[in-house]
Amino acid sequence: MKTWYCVTSSFDDRGRAIAAITATKEAEECPESTYTNTSRKDIYNDWFGSEEEAKKWVEQARCA
Template sequence: MKKFYCVTSSVDDYGRCTAAITAECEADTKPESKFTSTNRKDIYSDWFDSLSEAREFAKSAREV
């Protein structure tokens, strides 16, 4: 089993972005990334193989 990390990010209608590591799990295969759109924002859940990769993605998403 391998550990995977989820970064949840959201972008509102004004272009503001938030992102954070919100979950981790142990599994044989990486969970599928997801996308949801609401009236006010788009929400993304992206899974990564390593904690450092997830941290870097969250940091770069907040800097947009």
């Protein structure tokens, strides 16, 4: 089993971005990433194979 890390990032209509590691999951294969569009923001749940990779994604999203 491998540990997968979920980064949830949210981008609102004003251009603000929020991102954080929100979950981990033990699984053989990477869980499917998801996308939700609401009237005020876009929300992404992206899965990564290492905590370091997830942290890099969080930093990039916050700088967007």
